[in-house]
Amino acid sequence: MGDRLEPEVPADVVGRRLSCGGERATVRYVGPVPPTTGVWLGVEWDDPQRGKHDGSHEGVHYFSCRHPKGGSFIRPAKAIYGVDYLTALQQVYHYCIKKADTDISFYTKERSFESLTSVLLGGLEVNGPGPDGAIRRTTPYVQLLDLSGSLLSCWEDVSVFSLQMEQLEELNLSCNRLSLPSRPSTLSHAFYNLKVLHLNKCELTWPQILDCASMWPQLESLCLTENHITALQRPDQVLHSLKSLNLALNPLVEDTLACLSALPRLEDLNVSHTGLSVIRFDDAAPGCQTAMFPELKTLVMDNNNISEWCVIDELAKLPSLSELSCRRNRLQSSDGNPRTAEQMVMAKLGRLIILNRCQLLPEERRGAELDYIKMFGEEWLKSKSCSQSKAQFNCEHPRYQSLINKYGAPEEGELKRPEPFALKNQLLKITFVFPDDDRKPIEKKLPASMVVQKVKGLLYRLLKVPAADLRLTYSSPKKVATEIELDGDLRTLEFYSIEDGDLVLVRWS
Incomplete structure (x- = not known):
């Protein structure tokens, strides 16, 4: 079939990534689709809503998709296969510097890129590392590389980048569909210095993460939001250097959360938007310390279904927990x-x-x-x-x-x-005054539980001044000639001890 392919179709096209009409896809089939004539590409779209079928046409199954409506056939002329790393680097950084009206002649020479420590090519159509040694010659000192939303197709290609960037510590591969290596451990030398890895929206499962983890022997931070992670298994002999793990927006099976306690150095865990309602540390009685998560200092579990106070009592068993965010739950x-x-x-x-992003004061x-x-x-x-x-x-x-x-x-x-x-018993009569403006004072009755952010939103509607530009202070008859700044957007009026009849002074830049 290779001899009969149309000129625009690469010989190794199956498995490659492409873009078409602004959407990303993976080629699963190349060849005829009777009764039509000519060559077609059978593609599996990253966004299954873009597709029409499961890889079948008129009863013939040409390729498989994870989603029953995730596939389509397109003509090769519509496929864009992207550019190599060096081409993208020259195009993007040349363009950015030109926009800044600086001298671009220096940046049109290959050696100019040598000083770069960060390369941000997210959302571009990078399809590979390019010629042998090109990365090492042009950007050898890169520490942060963003290849999110690229057209890379496999981890082996990614390893070529990392091998030539010996100082690479942070890598963003979010919104990619990388085929998994058959022997991940053989690539560990390529990612030996990698500390931070972003794999958001990559359609990965937890078993796939564990299979790949041997590639990242020194990894300290792993971000896995919006994947297909459900039931968790113990990460035995992998990820033991991990300090930060973000699992937000994954449909977790909550009873398996304790499996992560096998990560001995984990300090920061984010399980927001995961449907979490229960946490249990059965190895410790109420009021005692659990042996699980010995180093966990920060836990973020916003936007879940937590309604029982026993969950908070279970968190009290964690020996190192010092920062918690549990906003928008049902407590x-x-x-x-x-x-x-x-x-x-x-x-x-x-x-x-x-607590909830705000530092707790001793008196509080x-x-x-x-x-x-x-x-x-x-x-x-x-x-x-x-x-x-x-x-x-x-x-x-x-x-x-x-x-x-x-x-x-x-x-x-x-x-x-x-x-x-009772809300009616908690309303405070507050007068807003504008010391730097000629506006007349405005009197409002507000609940004591209202946060400063909401107050600024109210003022925005009244004044048409952006909330970010507003600076609020208040004065009380009990504290003559004293202004206290309302500097915490998530603090309540009650927190600042604002009382009925107090003045709030409004200024803006």
Whole structure:
């Protein structure tokens, strides 16, 4: 068939990557498709919605697709196979420097690229490393290489880049479809210095990651968002140097999360948007430390289905956890106030330094812990009369007794359950004034739980000034001639102790 191929079709086209109409695809078939005449390319699209079928036509199966509608036949003339690395490098960096109105004559010579430590070719149609030794001659000192959304087709080609960039530490291969090597370990020498790897949106499964992991013996950071990662298996003998792992936007099977505890140096884990609702460390009793995840310091689990407070109690078992983000979950306090729920997280996790991207101040922690004691003081007092009730209370509030030891038992008058949160009782009358502008003051009633970011959004609608340009301070009759800056966009008005009748001063650049 090779002799009969049309001139524009490469002899090794099957398996190659191409673009057509701005969409990426992989060639799965080349040849005739009766009853039509001429040569066709059977392609599997990266975006299956671009396709029409599973590789079949009129009952004949020509190739296979992972998605039943992910395939199409296109004429070879419509296929774009991209350019090699050196061509893309010259085109892009020449263009960027020309736009900046600087002297470009120096950059049209090959030797000019030698000083580059970062090469960003993301979204371009790079199809390979080019002539032998070209990378080493032109960009030998590159430490960061972005080849996301390229037309590379296999890891063997990627290894050629890395072999010639001996200082390469960070590599972005997101939005690629790379065929897996038959013996990944044989490529480990090519990626020996690699520390950071991005493989977002590559349609990879966890077993495939583990199979490839022997290629990256020194890897410290791995980003795998929006892949096909579901059930996790233990990474035995691979990825043991990993410190940061991002699994956001993968449909994880939550019961397998503990498998990642086999990563002895893992410090930073992101499992946002994964459907997570349960976390358990069954090796430790409530209030004790787990042997799992001994180095985990930062955990991000935003936008999940966590609704049970026992999950937070399980996180308290982690010996090194100091930063947690759990925004947009279903955790609720009995009064329905989001601020109270946040205080409960602070009280339950005594080692936290940062919660939901905001640093916890000592006085903020103290207030949260004292409120927690008062909130559950009545239950604690009742549980003392029955050993079974006491055991159940300690299971639900494993840190409560240590807080009693720290602050003392609550006074009798404080052992009352807080009143249900009522928005009307939490509204603050605030007057916005504009010291650098002639606008008249604006008076508004806002909930104490409103965050500064929302306040800026309100002001944007009123003033038509971008929220990013706004700087807010407030003054109180109790603190004459003192302005306190509202410098945390995710902090609430209540956090800053803003009271009914206070002034908020609005300035902008």
